[in-house]
Amino acid sequence: xxxxxxxxxxxxxxxxxxRGRAGRMLTEKWFSYLCVATATxxxxxxxxxxYSILSHGLPALSWTLLSNPPEPDPEQxxxxxxxxxxxxxxxxxxxxxxxIGIATAILLEEFPPKSKLGGWVYGLIQLNISNLxxxxxxxxGILGLTAFVSMFGLFERDQDSQSSGFELGVTxxxxxxxxxxxxxxxxxxxxxxKLSVVSEGMEAYTFARDAxxxxxxxxxxxxxxEINVITYDDPYPEDPAVLENTLFADAEAGRVSQKSWxxxxxxxxxxxxxxAMTLMLVILPVIIISSQEALRAVPSxxxxxxxxxxxTPWQVVRTVTLPAAIPGIMTGAILxxxxxxxxxxxxxxxxxxxxxxxxxxxxxxDFTVMPLQIYNWTSRPQEAFHDIAAxxxxxxxxxxxxxxxxxxxxxxxxxxxLS
Amino acid sequence: MVxxxxxxxxxxxxxxxxxxxTVTTEKEAFAGSPTIQTATPTExxxxxxALEILNLDxxxxxxxxxxxxxxxxxxxxxxxxIGPSGCGKSTLLRWCNRMNDTIAIARASGTLRMGDxxxxxxxxxxxxxxxxVGIVFQKANPFPKSIFDNVAFGPRLHMKANRSELADLxxxxxxxxxxWDEVKDRLNKPALGLSGGQQQxxxxxxxxxxxxxVLLMDExxxxxxxxxxxxxxxxxxxxxxxxxxxxVTHNMQQASRCSDKTAFFFEGKVVEYGPTDRIFTNPENKxxxxxxxxxxx
Numbered sequence: 001x002x003x004x005x006x007x008x009x010x011x012x013x014x015x016x017x018x019r020g021r022a023g024r025m026l027t028e029k030w031f032s033y034l035c036v037a038t039a040t041x042x043x044x045x046x047x048x049x050x051y052s053i054l055s056h057g058l059p060a061l062s063w064t065l066l067s068n069p070p071e072p073d074p075e076q077x078x079x080x081x082x083x084x085x086x087x088x089x090x091x092x093x094x095x096x097x098x099x100i101g102i103a104t105a106i107l108l109e110e111f112p113p114k115s116k117l118g119g120w121v122y123g124l125i126q127l128n129i130s131n132l133x134x135x136x137x138x139x140x141g142i143l144g145l146t147a148f149v150s151m152f153g154l155f156e157r158d159q160d161s162q163s164s165g166f167e168l169g170v171t172x173x174x175x176x177x178x179x180x181x182x183x184x185x186x187x188x189x190x191x192x193x194k195l196s197v198v199s200e201g202m203e204a205y206t207f208a209r210d211a212x213x214x215x216x217x218x219x220x221x222x223x224x225x226e227i228n229v230i231t232y233d234d235p236y237p238e239d240p241a242v243l244e245n246t247l248f249a250d251a252e253a254g255r256v257s258q259k260s261w262x263x264x265x266x267x268x269x270x271x272x273x274x275x276a277m278t279l280m281l282v283i284l285p286v287i288i289i290s291s292q293e294a295l296r297a298v299p300s301x302x303x304x305x306x307x308x309x310x311x312t313p314w315q316v317v318r319t320v321t322l323p324a325a326i327p328g329i330m331t332g333a334i335l336x337x338x339x340x341x342x343x344x345x346x347x348x349x350x351x352x353x354x355x356x357x358x359x360x361x362x363x364x365x366d367f368t369v370m371p372l373q374i375y376n377w378t379s380r381p382q383e384a385f386h387d388i389a390a391x392x393x394x395x396x397x398x399x400x401x402x403x404x405x406x407x408x409x410x411x412x413x414x415x416x417x418l419s
Numbered sequence: 420m421v422x423x424x425x426x427x428x429x430x431x432x433x434x435x436x437x438x439x440x441t442v443t444t445e446k447e448a449f450a451g452s453p454t455i456q457t458a459t460p461t462e463x464x465x466x467x468x469a470l471e472i473l474n475l476d477x478x479x480x481x482x483x484x485x486x487x488x489x490x491x492x493x494x495x496x497x498x499x500x501i502g503p504s505g506c507g508k509s510t511l512l513r514w515c516n517r518m519n520d521t522i523a524i525a526r527a528s529g530t531l532r533m534g535d536x537x538x539x540x541x542x543x544x545x546x547x548x549x550x551x552v553g554i555v556f557q558k559a560n561p562f563p564k565s566i567f568d569n570v571a572f573g574p575r576l577h578m579k580a581n582r583s584e585l586a587d588l589x590x591x592x593x594x595x596x597x598x599w600d601e602v603k604d605r606l607n608k609p610a611l612g613l614s615g616g617q618q619q620x621x622x623x624x625x626x627x628x629x630x631x632x633v634l635l636m637d638e639x640x641x642x643x644x645x646x647x648x649x650x651x652x653x654x655x656x657x658x659x660x661x662x663x664x665x666x667v668t669h670n671m672q673q674a675s676r677c678s679d680k681t682a683f684f685f686e687g688k689v690v691e692y693g694p695t696d697r698i699f700t701n702p703e704n705k706x707x708x709x710x711x712x713x714x715x716x
Contacts, residue, residue: 112523301560305622308518308556309573309629310549319572320562 053397057390065391069357070373074384079392082373084359085272085351086341086399089369092276093283093340094333094403100280101287101336102322102329104129108288109295110317133285141349144278149350151267166266169362173205173219174253179237180244183207183215184227185256196253200229206245219258263362271364275350282343283336290332294325323414330411334404341400344371370396469494469633469663470515470538475529477510477687479522484510486687487529492633492680497655497664499674499695502684502710508667511684512635514538515665516552517545533633550577553626557638559618561610561625566593566602569610569621573629588628596624597654616647623654627662634658636666640673652677671711675699683707 068078108126113119146152155165173185174196185205186198205222207215228237228246237243268274298321306316347369353376356368370392377389470492477485485507492498500508510519517538519525531538538548550573561569570589574580580588589606593599598620602613610621619639626634636655640648648670655664655677668674674681675695682692683706691698691707702708 299560301556301558302562304518304521304556305560305562305625306572307521308516308549308554309576309625310546311572311576312546315576324563 057394060387060391081356085367086370093279105291138345141346148274169260169263179246182244273363279340286336294328298324326414327411330407334407471532473530477527480524496679499678506684507687552633553631554635567606592624592628596620633663
C-alpha cells in the first residue's frame with residue numbers, strides 16, 4: 001500500500017517495488033505440496049485401516065455371523081441382536097431427529113422473532129444448540145437415563161408386579177405349573193394384585209402342542225383350557241390328562257407377560273426408544289446447525305419472489321426454501337447418522353451390558369448395538385473373537401453405508417441449481 | 420385510456436402537507452402547500468388513482484429513508500421513479516406491497532392508500548395485498564422449478580384452479596409476457612435454463628398470472644442487454660392498458676420512453692412529479708433538470 005504521506009503530494013503516485021515473482025511461485029508450490037501431503041496421509045491411514053479390517057474380517061464374514069446370536073463359541077457366535085438393535089435404534093433416531101431438527105432450523109432461520117423477548121428466546125435456543133454440539137456423548141447417556149429411562153422417577157414403578165406407570169399392548173399372566181407339569185396361565189386382572197388366588201371356572205390358558213405332542217413355548221399361540229382346583233383334602237387325581245390341568249388352591253404363581261409389537265410404556269425403560277431418543281440428543285445439534293446453514297444458503301431473492309407473489313411464510317418454506325435446502329440438509333443428516341451409528345458411550349449407559357439373544361420385538365425391548373458387541377468381542381483374549389469383531393465392523397460399515405445411500409439418493413433427487 | 424392528469428405538484432420541502440388522512444381530491448391534498456401549481460384545476464375522482472401516497476415517512480432504524488413523500492399514481496398508466504441510488508425510490512416501491520415487512524427495522528408513517536384500503540394498516544392481509552400488487556425484482560429470480568410451475572406458482576397459492584384452467588392461465592400469462600412462442604415447447608424444462616431476458620419476462624408472467632391490479636417493477640432491466648430491455652419495454656407498453664405499472668429505473672431514456680408520469684427522488688424526498696414529457700423537457704426544478712440532463716446523479 002502506498003503510505004499515507006502521499007496525501008501531501010497528490011499528483012505523485014508512490015511506486016513501491018514489485019514483489020519478487022520467484023519467491024511467490026515457490027510458496028505457491030510448497031503450499032500445494034503441503035495440501036497433497038495432508039490429503040494423502042489421511043487417505044493412507046484410512047486405507048491401512050480398511051485393509052486391516054478387511055484382512056481380518058472378510059474370512060470371518062459368514063451367514064452364521066449375521067444370523068446367530070452371540071455365543072461363547074466364536075465359531076457359532078453372531079451379531080443378529082446387535083444388527084437389528086443398531087437398525088432399530090438408528091432408524092428410530094433418524095425418524096425422530098430429522099423432523100425436529102429441520103423444524104427447529106426453519107423456526108430459527110425463516111421465522112424471525114417479532115419482539116425483543118422473542119429475540120432473546122431465539123438467542124437462548126441458538127446458544128443452547130451451539131453448546132450442546134460440544135458436550136461429550138457420555139453426558140447425553142446420563143441425561144437420557146434420567147429423562148427417558150426413568151423419567152425423573154415421576155412414575156412409581158412396582159418391581160414385584162413388573163408394572164410401570166402406563167402400559168399399552170401387554171397382557172400379564174400368573175403362570176402356574178400344574179401337577180402334571182404343564183404351564184397354566186391365568187390372565188391377571190389387576191397388575192398390582194400380588195396374591196394369586198385360583199378357583200375353578202377361571203379363564204385359563206396353556207401352551208399349544210405341535211403334531212408330535214411337544215409344547216410350543218409361544219405366548220401368542222395360547223389355547224384355552226379348563227382348570228381343576230383341588231385342596232389337600234381332596235383325592236389326588238390319577239389320570240395324567242386330569243393332572244395336567246390340576247392345581248392346588250394355594251399354588252404359587254410366577255408373573256409372566258405377553259407383549260405385542262406395539263407395546264408401549266411410560267417411563268420408557270432401558271429400551272430401543274430410550275436409546276434412540278438419547279442418540280437424538282447427541283445428533284440434534286449437528287442436524288440443526290447443518291440445516292440452518294443449508295437454509296441460509298438459499299438465495300433470499302427466491303424468498304422475496306415467493307413472498308411477492310403472496311405466499312405466506314409457511315408456503316414460502318414449503319414450496320421454495322425447503323426444497324432448495326434439502327440437499328444441504330441431507331449432507332448434514334449423513335454426517336449425523338454416521339455419528340449415531342458409531343456412538344457407544346450413551347448406549348452403554350442406556351442399554352447396559354446385558355446379554356441379548358433376540359432382535360428387539362417392540363420399542364421398549366432390551367437391545368444392544370453393533371459397537372457394543374464389537375467392543376465386547378475385542379476385549380476378549382481369544383484371537384478368534386478379534387476376527388469376528390472385524391467381521392462385525394464390516395457389517396457395521398455396511399449398515400452405515402446403506403443409511404447414507406438413502407440420504408445420498410434423496411439429495412441427488414432434489415439437487416437442482418438455485419440460480 | 421384514462422385521460423392524462425394535468426395537475427402537477429412540486430414538493431420541495433417535507434412536511435408541507437398538513438392534512439393527512441382526510442384527503443379526497445388532489446386540490447385539497449395540497450391545500451397549504453406553498454409550492455403547489457395546478458395547470459388545469461380539474462376535480463379528479465379518486466377512482467382514477469391506483470395508489471395514493473400522502474406525506475409518507477419511512478425509517479430503517481434511525482435512518483429516515485423517505486421524507487413526506489406525496490405521490491398519486493394514476494390508474495392504467497406507467498409511472499416511473501427516477502433518482503440517484505439510495506434516494507428512497509425502491510423503499511417507496513416496497514411499501515406499496517409491504518415487502519418491507521421482511522425487514523425488521525423498517526417502519527413507515529403517513530398514508531398509503533389503494534382505493535379505500537390503508538396499505539400501512541397493521542390489520543391488512545398482506546398475502547391478499549401482494550396478490551393485488553405484484554412485484555418484479557431487479558434480478559430475475561425464477562424458482563428452481565419448471566417454466567410451467569413458475570408461472571403456476573401464484574395461481575396455485577391463491578386459486579382453486581383445475582388442471583386445464585391452470586394450463587390456460589399459464590398460457591395466457593406467458594402470451595401476455597411475450598414469452599409463449601419461445602417456451603411453449605419446453606414448459607416442463609427448468610426455468611433456470613432460460614436466458615436472462617427470458618427469465619425476467621418469466622418473472623413478469625409469474626407476477627401477472629395472479630391477476631394483480633398494480634405491477635411494481637424494481638429496475639427490471641438493469642441486468643439485461645438492450646434487446647431484452649426493448650422486449651420488456653414493449654411489454655410494459657402493452658400491459659399498461661390493463662395494469663397500473665410503477666417502475667423504478669436508473670435508465671432515464673427508459674423512463675422517458677415508456678412512462679406517462681415521472682417522479683424524481685432525491686435524498687428521500689420527491690423533488691418533482693409530473694407528466695414525463697414535461698419532467699424531461701421542461702422541468703421546474705433545477706435539481707431535476709441537472710439530473711435528467713445528466714449533469715449530476
